[in-house]
Amino acid sequence: MRSARPPMLRVGSAVALPLHPRSLLWTLLLLAALLAAAAATLCLGRLGVPLPELAGALTGDASPAQTFVLNRLRGPRLVVALGTGAALGLAGALFQSVTRNPLGSPDVIGLNWGAGAGAALAALALPGVVPVPLGALLGAAAAVLLVTAATGTGLRHPGRLIVAGIGVAAMAAAFTQFVVSALARDQASVLAAYVNGTLSARSWEHALTIWLVVALTTPLLAALARPVALNEMGDELADSLGASAARTRTSAITLSVVLSAAAVSVAGPIAFVSLTAPQIARRLTRASGPNLVVSALVGALVLTLADLAVQHFPFADGLPVGIATLAVGGVYLGFLLVREWRRGVL
Amino acid sequence: MTTTTAPPQARPARTALLLGGALLALGGAVLLSLAVGSKPTTPGQVWAALTHTADPYIAAVVASRYPRTVLGVLAGAALALSGLLMQGITRNPLADPGLLGVNAGAMAAVVTAIALLGPASTTATVWWALPGALLAGLVAYSVGGRESTGGTVRLVLAGAVVSAVLTAYVQAVALSMPEVFDHYRFWVVGSLAGRGFDVVAAVLPFVGVGVLLALLLAGGMNALALGEETATSLGANPTLVRSGGLVAATLLAAGATAAAGPIAFVGLAVPHVVRALAGGDFRHRVPLALLAGPTLLLLADVVGRFLLRPAELMVGVVTAFVGAPFLLYAVRRMRETA
Numbered sequence: 069m070r071s072a073r074p075p076m077l078r079v080g081s082a083v084a085l086p087l088h089p090r091s092l093l094w095t096l097l098l099l100a101a102l103l104a105a106a107a108a109t110l111c112l113g114r115l116g117v118p119l120p121e122l123a124g125a126l127t128g129d130a131s132p133a134q135t136f137v138l139n140r141l142r143g144p145r146l147v148v149a150l151g152t153g154a155a156l157g158l159a160g161a162l163f164q165s166v167t168r169n170p171l172g173s174p175d176v177i178g179l180n181w182g183a184g185a186g187a188a189l190a191a192l193a194l195p196g197v198v199p200v201p202l203g204a205l206l207g208a209a210a211a212v213l214l215v216t217a218a219t220g221t222g223l224r225h226p227g228r229l230i231v232a233g234i235g236v237a238a239m240a241a242a243f244t245q246f247v248v249s250a251l252a253r254d255q256a257s258v259l260a261a262y263v264n265g266t267l268s269a270r271s272w273e274h275a276l277t278i279w280l281v282v283a284l285t286t287p288l289l290a291a292l293a294r295p296v297a298l299n300e301m302g303d304e305l306a307d308s309l310g311a312s313a314a315r316t317r318t319s320a321i322t323l324s325v326v327l328s329a330a331a332v333s334v335a336g337p338i339a340f341v342s343l344t345a346p347q348i349a350r351r352l353t354r355a356s357g358p359n360l361v362v363s364a365l366v367g368a369l370v371l372t373l374a375d376l377a378v379q380h381f382p383f384a385d386g387l388p389v390g391i392a393t394l395a396v397g398g399v400y401l402g403f404l405l406v407r408e409w410r411r412g413v414l
Numbered sequence: 415m416t417t418t419t420a421p422p423q424a425r426p427a428r429t430a431l432l433l434g435g436a437l438l439a440l441g442g443a444v445l446l447s448l449a450v451g452s453k454p455t456t457p458g459q460v461w462a463a464l465t466h467t468a469d470p471y472i473a474a475v476v477a478s479r480y481p482r483t484v485l486g487v488l489a490g491a492a493l494a495l496s497g498l499l500m501q502g503i504t505r506n507p508l509a510d511p512g513l514l515g516v517n518a519g520a521m522a523a524v525v526t527a528i529a530l531l532g533p534a535s536t537t538a539t540v541w542w543a544l545p546g547a548l549l550a551g552l553v554a555y556s557v558g559g560r561e562s563t564g565g566t567v568r569l570v571l572a573g574a575v576v577s578a579v580l581t582a583y584v585q586a587v588a589l590s591m592p593e594v595f596d597h598y599r600f601w602v603v604g605s606l607a608g609r610g611f612d613v614v615a616a617v618l619p620f621v622g623v624g625v626l627l628a629l630l631l632a633g634g635m636n637a638l639a640l641g642e643e644t645a646t647s648l649g650a651n652p653t654l655v656r657s658g659g660l661v662a663a664t665l666l667a668a669g670a671t672a673a674a675g676p677i678a679f680v681g682l683a684v685p686h687v688v689r690a691l692a693g694g695d696f697r698h699r700v701p702l703a704l705l706a707g708p709t710l711l712l713l714a715d716v717v718g719r720f721l722l723r724p725a726e727l728m729v730g731v732v733t734a735f736v737g738a739p740f741l742l743y744a745v746r747r748m749r750e751t752a
Contacts, residue, residue: 171571218742227567228745231508234574235741238678242734245603249731250722264585339578387589391582398578405571406557 091353091362098365102150105372109146110138112380148270149375149389150368151278152331153341157367158282158289158360159327160342161349162320165296165358169226170404173343174208174328175397177233181240182211183329184337188244188262192251201277204333208325211236265336265390267375274334281330285323289360296320297357338390340397341367341374347404429698432691436705440487443712447483448476450716452724482606484614486715486729487708489606489670490680492621494707495628496666497681498688498699502635503659504555507686507744508570511547511667512678515576519550520671522580525587536616540672544620547668550576551660604677604730606715613673620669625704627662631655632696639694677730679737680711686740710736 111119117134125134137143160173174180186207190198218232219225244262295311299320303313328342345367349359352366374392448460453475455463462468463476493511500509500516511517523546524539558572634655637645645652670677684707685699692698711729714736718727 214742218745220746231567231570232742232745234513234570235738235745238734238741239738242731242738245731246721246727246735249725249727387586391586391589394578395582395586398575398582401578402557402572402575405568405575409568 088353088355091355091359094349094352094362095365098362098369102365102369102372105369105376106146106150109149109372109376109379110142112376115141144270144272144275145267145375146372147272147275148278148334149267149372151275151282152267152335152338153345153368153371154364155278155282155327155331155367156338156341156371157345157349157363157365158285159324159331160344160367161346161358161360161363162289162292162296162324162327163342164346165300166317166320167226167229168300169229170343170347170408171226171230171401173346174324175337175339175342176401177211177215177229178235178237178240179208179211179215179233179325179328180332180337180339180342181237181244182214183208183332184262184265185240185243185247186210186329187333187336188247191262192247201281201330201333204329205326207240208329208332211240212321212325214239262336263390264388264394265332265338266388267335267371268386268388270334278330278334281326285327288319288323292316292319292323293358293360300356300358336388336390338371339394340401341371341393343404344397344400345370347400429692432698432702433705436702436709440705440709440712443709443716444483444487446716447486447712448479450719451475451479452719452726481609481611481614482715483712484611485609485673486606486712488614488617488621489674489677490708490711491704492624492666492670492707493677493680493711494684494688494703495625495700496663496670498685498696498703499628499631499635499659499663499666500681501685502639502696503656503663504569505639506569507747508567508682508741510679510682511551511663511670512676512681513570513577513741514551514554514573515580516547516551516554516664516667517671517676517678518577518580518584519553520544520547520668521676522546522550522584524672525584529587529591536613536672540617540620540669543668543672544664547671548664550580551664551667603728604675604733605728606674606711607726607728609673617669617673620665620672624662624665624669627658627665628700631658631662632700635659635696636694639696675728675730677711677733679733679740680707680714682744683733683737683740684710686744 107119107122110117111122115137117125117130117137121130121134124130125138130138156174160175163174163177163179164170164172166172183204184207187200187204189207190203191200194203214236215229215232218235219228241263248262295306295316298306298309298311299313299316306313306316331338346359346363348370349362349366353359353362371389371393374396375389378387378389378392445457445460448463449455449457455472455475459468459472460476463473466473468476496511496516497509500511500514501507503509520543523542526546527539527542554569554573554576557575558568558570634645634650637648637650638652638655640648642652645655667681684703688699688702688706692702711733714732715729718729718732721727721732
């Protein structure tokens, strides 16, 4: 770490935010990339609105066909992808930061699959009784508790954490299979949605759910960013600086569970976005701490690009987006594992 | 795990008792597998059907459950033994053909073959499954299998990565060619339903050779459990035992997967139970696993038929739910250094 004080953004005497120029630069670049990916999502393909007409169509000057595409097909899908990717990126950044372990990510330890099982149960077994996001939340919480109990050492031991996560993920996936087989046996698309995660046929209601959760958690995240960053330096140091390590960990994991559950309840258990986004963000910014903003942007970009790929790649055409992230993220996880072993971390 | 404790002294009476009990349990599981289904039958009716004294309708109902029961026995024995061998070779209590990606490798190879060449006979399927299983196992082992601190976890993680990528591949292929894979929808999860005796006959030679090899290698595996040097000084050839065990484990896992699809956790759970019951001696553990594996798989299949009757739940789903807690249990018992 450099000893030079970072430049500060000051508003009056109340607000003083440290500025990390590299993070700022990447934030802007990622926003530009997101804009391009969003435009591509709306423009490409047979149904896409041609780029020159896009601005006009978005501001109300659209033909009925274009209105249908923007309002019903591509629009909600894009907005859900952005929100879900951001939520997954944030959840991963928080979790990886407090476990001090790139593999301590919600999708590696089975949290997303727990949420998926809860969502499937709420949607198929108790439709209308339990809202899907609540079911996902309960499932995710159950998964975290089960993993914590199985490790016996809380969430501190990376190896145990991950193996327990594999077991919990397998149980949750089996439970989801059971619920879907019992209640929606003939609907293969339902199975894909709950087992792999998909963004096809999303509505504005989904978009509202995910963005509401992201918006509501943003102030909490802002308040938590500093304690979480301190926590990375070790429990004792964090405690001595007045940020109780235990309390920080609990709050961060709770928020992470809420964000993952929201993401899963609108898009299903999408694999490995939580794992990859914070890692990419950290490499881009080279900043310590959870890198929340950049992680959220990378998450949104990764998911939007993956969704773009499954919509337009010749072989991937029409696949659930979760399969694409599973394949790409799986390779990345392998790369990450080998690197961690070389460093002797795991 | 308790790998540091020496194998306990052989207790023939206890082993005989265990084997007898396991045989009884297997007999019960077979009867249940023949009796439970969308048309429930009583054990008396099953017995009558077996002794050719039942009325033709009941006899036909029971007969329709023969293939899946025989397949359950075969696949259960193969998976349990495969897991036992893998745990012995890697000296890793978390080894399992499902967790190490071996089943996923077999499945990926089979799916590729079907996608390229169209539906094939089961025998051809097994021949495809073998290299896939071997390759996936070797990748997982070479990435994560080195014996050092943390090797236990590494192997499972490497297996999880291999499984994740291969599963994504299998699902992508299966979903993009629905007309080819409609028939395989249940197979992709692991199921004993809808297979005839031709499937059993096709995989029997592979499983048979695997079982024979395992029985022959049991003594060598005992020596191997004491460490490389001790094994050599005891007259065993560690390389031979290890490669023989790998071949046997692959044959067994590939055979089971080709017939029933990828079924995880049987290979993990059964060896743990067997070890708790019979101690460390492989000459006792191999036969006991041969009996306990089918019992677990058949019971899981029966539960799957019972839960959603008159429809049924794929057996792979049930074994994941029953077997995954064994993984959690093994995690709790892992040493701090692992």
